[in-house]
Every structure is written in C-alpha cells, then in structure tokens.
Amino acid sequence: MGQLLDAIERQLARFDRGETPDYDILQGVLDYCLTYPDLYHHPKEDLVYARMQRRDPASAEALGDLQAEHRTLGEITRRFATTVRSILQDLEVPRETFDRTTREFLDSYRAHIGMEESVIFPVAEAGLTEADWASIEAEAKAQSDPLFTAKGEAQYAALRADILAWAKEDG
Numbered sequence: 001m002g003q004l005l006d007a008i009e010r011q012l013a014r015f016d017r018g019e020t021p022d023y024d025i026l027q028g029v030l031d032y033c034l035t036y037p038d039l040y041h042h043p044k045e046d047l048v049y050a051r052m053q054r055r056d057p058a059s060a061e062a063l064g065d066l067q068a069e070h071r072t073l074g075e076i077t078r079r080f081a082t083t084v085r086s087i088l089q090d091l092e093v094p095r096e097t098f099d100r101t102t103r104e105f106l107d108s109y110r111a112h113i114g115m116e117e118s119v120i121f122p123v124a125e126a127g128l129t130e131a132d133w134a135s136i137e138a139e140a141k142a143q144s145d146p147l148f149t150a151k152g153e154a155q156y157a158a159l160r161a162d163i164l165a166w167a168k169e170d171g
C-alpha cells in the first residue's frame with residue numbers, strides 16, 4: 001500500500017511541475033483501493049476492532065472509532081476517483097481540485113495506516129487470544145465474497161439478483 005501511495009505521490013509531483021500525470025497509474029491504484037481495501041481489508045480490520053470492543057470496551061473506545069475512519073477513508077477514495085474519472089472524460093477540472101483531492105487521499109491513507117500500525121495493531125496483538133484470531137479468520141472468510149457481503153450488496157444489487165435468478169432457474 002505504501003508503494004502504491006508513493007506511485008500516486010510521484011504523479012502528483014509531475015502534475016505540480018506542470019507535466020501531465022500518468023492517468024493509467026492513478027486509475028490502477030484507484031481500482032485497487034476501491035476493491036481490495038474497501039471490500040476485504042477494512043472489513044477484516046473492523047472484525048478485529050469489534051473483538052477488541054467485546055474484550056475491553058473502554059480501551060477499544062480510547063483507540064478511536066476505526067469503523068468510522070474506514071467509512072471516511074472510503075469517501076475520500078471515491079472523491080479522488082470521481083476527480084480522476086472526470087479528467088479522463090475530458091470534463092473541466094480545476095488544477096486546484098485535482099491537487100486537493102489527491103493530497104487529501106494520500107495524507108488520509110498514510111495517517112490511517114500509521115495509526116493502525118502504531119496504535120491499533122499492537123493493542124490487538126497484545127489483547128486478543130488465539131481463539132479470537134481464529135474466529136476473526138473464520139468470519140472474514142465467510143464474508144469475503146464481495147457479491148454477498150453487506151457492503152457489496154448495494155453495489156452489486158442488480159448483478160446479485162441476476163445471478164440468484166439464474167441459479168433458481170437452473171435448479
């Protein structure tokens with residue numbers, strides 16, 4: 001993830017020098033961020049956090065609201081994606097808007113990762129048991145298909161309905 005963010009940083013530097021950024025690179029990182037972290041990684045971290053809340057509500061709360069952070073990060077990622085998409089569709093996007101949304105995306109992601117690595121994960125490592133980690137793995141596995149998770153449900157509603165209808169017809 002750090003390397004992906006560095007790749008975006010390099011494109012932002014090009015843009016700030018008045019050069020054209022490589023939009024394929026920006027698009028590639030965005031495609032990745034909108035799928036893997038948003039649909040798999042953050043939900044799994046949310047499971048870890050939920051376990052910590054159950055074990056020790058007071059210290060979990062002292063760590064901050066991880067789920068809310070993930071929601072905000074998702075919104076920032078989608079805002080950045082919209083800006084890049086607009087540029088690719090030749091819509092008028094002020095330079096300042098591109099600069100601001102890209103910077104916001106980079107800074108928020110880095111701050112988030114730093115916070116998890118320095119604060120959340122050490123506390124989780126120390127406080128959760130082997131059994132906790134095993135059930136987190138099991139729950140994460142159960143919800144790992146984005147077509148059938150709560151988050152994916154809205155996004156893939158039509159596709160999901162279509163698949164289920166065809167499955168019924170086949171059966």
Ligand SMILES: [Fe+2]
Nearest residue numbers: 042045070116
């Ligand atoms: Fe996270």
